[in-house]
Amino acid sequence: MTLRTRKRFIAPIVATVAAIGALSAVAQAAPTTTATAIANTEPPSAVEDFNYPGADRILAEQDLKLGKGDGGILLTECTADSWNIKVAAIKNWATSEHCFKTPGKTGYLSLEVTGTFSIQTADRSVRATLTSEGKKKTVDAPKGLVTPVGAGDIPGGGKDATLVELRVTG
Incomplete structure (x- = not known):
């Protein structure tokens, strides 16, 4: 047992x-x-590297160089009520318009638009940085107005300018 x-x-x-x-x-x-x-x-x-998505394709299709941004300024179609910022430029005797929407009250985008002559805003104020003859110039574009810049700014000298930065300020 x-x-x-x-x-x-x-x-x-x-x-x-x-x-x-x-x-x-x-x-x-x-x-x-x-x-x-x-x-x-x-x-x-x-x-996140903050480079604009699809920038190479946009450059090839629209001859528009987009750099870095925070997503607060987005390229859009230039149809009625689809944009907050419209940039007009002239290159090789042809004019072009590039439109942007701003989903928020702030935004930043570096870009390169040669021959920029005006910035039109809808309901957002914008601060634009342009280069001309090796010098930088900052221009405030109030909401709801067309602001002449570069060659369009006759009292300012009417010099050819390249838009290099947009900032939504309000």
Whole structure:
């Protein structure tokens, strides 16, 4: 009877110890395997560089160079009620218009529009930075007005200018 009792109690204890030993070995190997599996399946981290999305395509299609921005000024169609900012330019004796919408009350966009001669605003005030003959000039364009700049600014000298930055100020 004693032998049976010993077998009855010792066999489960031996089995439990063996199971714990096996689990311990698997648990020690598992983190490396799991970490490797996770590292191989996770996408790379996204780092925002603030470059305008699709800028290369826009340059090829519209001859408009867009740089960095904060998403507060977005290129849009020049249809009625779709824009807050309209930039007019002349290049090679042809005029062009580039329109932008401003979803918020602030925004920033670096760009390059050669031959800019006016900036028209709807319901947002804008501060524009232009370059002409190697010098920078900042112009405030009040909301609801057309502001002549560059060649369009006859009292200011009417010099050819390149728009390089737009900032929504209100």
